[in-house]
Amino acid sequence: MEPEGLQSSAAAGHGAPILGPGYTAGTVTDKISAIVLGQRRRRGWFFGFAISFALLMMFLYAVTWLLAVGVGIWGINIPVGWGFAIVNFVWWIGIGHAGTLISAILLLLRQKWRTSINRFAEAMTLFAVACAGMFPLLHMGRPWLAYWMFPYPNTMGTWPQFRSPLVWDVFAVSTYATVSLLFWFVGLIPDLATLRDRARSRIKQVLYGILAMGWRGSAVHWHRYEMASLLLAGLATPLVVSVHTVVSFDFAAAVVPGWHTTIFPPYFVAGAIYSGFAMVMTLSIPIRKFYGLEDFITMRHLENMAKVMLATGLIVAYGYMMETFTAFYSGNTYERFAFVNRMTGPYWMTYWSLILCNIAIPQLMWIKKIRTTVWSLFVISLIVNVGMWLERFVIVVVSLHRDFLPSSWGMYYPTRWDWMTFIGSIGLFLTLLFLFIRYLPVISISEMRVLVEEEEKK
Amino acid sequence: MPQIFRHSTNLISRLSIYGSAFIIAALGYVVYAVSGSSYMTDVNVARDQPVPFSHKHHVGELGVDCRYCHTSVEESSFAGLPPTQTCMTCHSQIWTKAPILEPVRASYRDDKSIEWTRVNALPDFVYFNHSIHVAKGVGCTTCHGPMQEMPLTWAANTLQMSWCLGCHREPEKYVRPKEYVFSVTYEAPANQVELGRKLVKEYKIRSLTDCSTCHR
Numbered sequence: 173m174e175p176e177g178l179q180s181s182a183a184a185g186h187g188a189p190i191l192g193p194g195y196t197a198g199t200v201t202d203k204i205s206a207i208v209l210g211q212r213r214r215r216g217w218f219f220g221f222a223i224s225f226a227l228l229m230m231f232l233y234a235v236t237w238l239l240a241v242g243v244g245i246w247g248i249n250i251p252v253g254w255g256f257a258i259v260n261f262v263w264w265i266g267i268g269h270a271g272t273l274i275s276a277i278l279l280l281l282r283q284k285w286r287t288s289i290n291r292f293a294e295a296m297t298l299f300a301v302a303c304a305g306m307f308p309l310l311h312m313g314r315p316w317l318a319y320w321m322f323p324y325p326n327t328m329g330t331w332p333q334f335r336s337p338l339v340w341d342v343f344a345v346s347t348y349a350t351v352s353l354l355f356w357f358v359g360l361i362p363d364l365a366t367l368r369d370r371a372r373s374r375i376k377q378v379l380y381g382i383l384a385m386g387w388r389g390s391a392v393h394w395h396r397y398e399m400a401s402l403l404l405a406g407l408a409t410p411l412v413v414s415v416h417t418v419v420s421f422d423f424a425a426a427v428v429p430g431w432h433t434t435i436f437p438p439y440f441v442a443g444a445i446y447s448g449f450a451m452v453m454t455l456s457i458p459i460r461k462f463y464g465l466e467d468f469i470t471m472r473h474l475e476n477m478a479k480v481m482l483a484t485g486l487i488v489a490y491g492y493m494m495e496t497f498t499a500f501y502s503g504n505t506y507e508r509f510a511f512v513n514r515m516t517g518p519y520w521m522t523y524w525s526l527i528l529c530n531i532a533i534p535q536l537m538w539i540k541k542i543r544t545t546v547w548s549l550f551v552i553s554l555i556v557n558v559g560m561w562l563e564r565f566v567i568v569v570v571s572l573h574r575d576f577l578p579s580s581w582g583m584y585y586p587t588r589w590d591w592m593t594f595i596g597s598i599g600l601f602l603t604l605l606f607l608f609i610r611y612l613p614v615i616s617i618s619e620m621r622v623l624v625e626e627e628e629k630k
Numbered sequence: 631m632p633q634i635f636r637h638s639t640n641l642i643s644r645l646s647i648y649g650s651a652f653i654i655a656a657l658g659y660v661v662y663a664v665s666g667s668s669y670m671t672d673v674n675v676a677r678d679q680p681v682p683f684s685h686k687h688h689v690g691e692l693g694v695d696c697r698y699c700h701t702s703v704e705e706s707s708f709a710g711l712p713p714t715q716t717c718m719t720c721h722s723q724i725w726t727k728a729p730i731l732e733p734v735r736a737s738y739r740d741d742k743s744i745e746w747t748r749v750n751a752l753p754d755f756v757y758f759n760h761s762i763h764v765a766k767g768v769g770c771t772t773c774h775g776p777m778q779e780m781p782l783t784w785a786a787n788t789l790q791m792s793w794c795l796g797c798h799r800e801p802e803k804y805v806r807p808k809e810y811v812f813s814v815t816y817e818a819p820a821n822q823v824e825l826g827r828k829l830v831k832e833y834k835i836r837s838l839t840d841c842s843t844c845h846r
Binding site: 325326327328330368378381385 | 634635639640643662665666788790791792793794795796
């Protein structure tokens with residue numbers, strides 16, 4: 173161990189440490205499991221949970237009224253049949269992608285710095301997919317018939333329309349949810365066993381014990397665990413690319429100007445990872461602060477995430493550019509009009525705000541000082557979250573409101589129910605996240621122990 | 631430290647993990663079986679009526695033609711329910727004192743329709759036309775079953791979409807020569823498919839399976 177090298181943790185960069193100095197396997201375990209088993213800082217947690225839960229109740233209220241009355245309470249109508257629901261769906265599902273990228277692709281690429289952020293990034297994926305999944309269901313109007321989208325022997329004598337990307341979506345998103353859940357759960361098993369062994373109350377011992385599935389930490393267990401993690405990582409890796417590709421097909425396979433573009437799949441995937449890393453940043457900065465985890469989630473982590481955001485943000489910027497260029501170069505009147513309308517039409521504000529949030533402001537991260545300052549990263553990550561939501565708004569609503577026939581043009585104005593469902597879904601997300609922080613280890617204890625050992629060997 | 635779980639937990643956990651696959655499969659089968667049962671579809675369940683009208687007696691034993699009562703079946707989407715006057719063409723002469731027919735006489739006297747209980751109810755979002763089916767060689771009993779054997783009327787088929795599509799996809803399995811459309815005793819010949827193909831061609835029957843054929 174080289175304490176001097178490790179102590180210069182204020183400096184970030186490639187050689188900067190991914191773990192604070194002076195930790196042993198024991199102290200790492202103590203520190204992380206204390207968040208779950210200890211009684212410290214309960215008031216702050218309860219305050220955050222209460223706000224999130226209140227938002228969740230607002231979501232419940234909005235959804236109950238939606239089910240009672242129908243989708244007419246939203247601002248959608250012809251020509252804008254896809255409003256906030258689809259915007260939110262694409263936004264949430266995109267956010268989930270960073271978790272899968274961190275846990276699967278970075279695992280296969282043996283990027284050690286992922287260790288301390290992968291657990292809650294995966295949790296974020298799961299909760300984001302849960303939020304995302306609700307919106308197409310609610311948008312259907314009759315969610316109780318959602319099972320019609322699955323191929324099963326039915327009384328109608330028909331199959332779902334397999335030529336429609338909307339059906340592919342069902343499979344893409346449900347596969348994604350399943351694999352993410354399994355991956356997350358398998359990774360949790362050794363930590364659940366740690367919690368089981370450290371828990372004092374009988375009820376916690378039994379609950380964590382059931383979830384730990386009899387883990388004893390034998391060599392056979394570890395061997396199988398490593399194998400299962402690798403296999404699931406292999407399964408999850410193509411999903412990072414495929415899920416948002418299929419989501420982009422929902423648009424690209426349609427004929428609406430502004431949707432019918434071949435660049436959509438790669439540019440959607442880049443956007444998904446971009447927004448996902450922004451969300452990981454938004455969440456990890458407060459978590460590391462409130463739970464004193466600065467030694468585990470170091471400046472090196474934040475800076476690495478900032479770099480990923482810079483890279484994916486530039487791909488997204490290239491996407492915007494090529495989209496516009498293709499519209500001009502195609503010579504197609506409708507395509508050209510769609511893009512001029514984006515910039516100068518009734519929704520010009522949303523387009524230019526999106527350019528500001530997604531392209532202009534994040535370029536500040538080129539400056540090392542900004543990239544290594546916690547509050548500026550937090551602000552930029554929030555701005556990117558907003559920007560990516562605006563991007564989906566521009567794609568969905570602005571493309572639909574002016575189509576081929578001027579006689580069918582119209583405007584879309586979100587109602588308060590639209591806003592309540594959207595903000596309420598953030599409440600659902602945060603509620604799940606607070607429960608996760610309170611009852612499960614936010615950082616993988618077992619992987620951190622390995623990291624400690626490797627740092628010691630250096 | 632004492633053990634948290636008893637030794638038997640090993641067995642229980644294994645059983646519940648492996649067993650869940652079978653339990654889920656069994657649940658799926660139960661849902662499938664119940665949704666297709668006559669408990670859900672009311673197929674083959676005779677309905678009570680204000681007057682216990684017997685198709686078995688009138689059609690099977692007396693040989694009254696379907697169209698004597700269901701007059702509009704050849705011209706209209708709706709086959710038509712007979713007005714009380716149709717009943718009274720005979721029942722003003724025979725069984726005039728029968729207590730069982732009192733609701734019919736009351737209806738005639740007061741000029742108020744008998745409120746029959748519907749047996750074959752099609753959902754409102756489906757368009758169906760009797761006349762075209764009859765004109766293309768679909769017999770009454772193909773859909774309505776052996777009416778000449780029903781003392782009280784029951785639905786012989788589910789009217790579920792898969793059932794409709796069964797014929798719309800393969801009409802040759804069901805069509806009969808036009809002269810037998812109203813025959814209740816007609817039985818499909820052994821060479822039905824061969825005959826059916828010939829009739830499909832002759833009657834210019836198209837296999838209409840577009841959504842908008844029925845959902846207009």
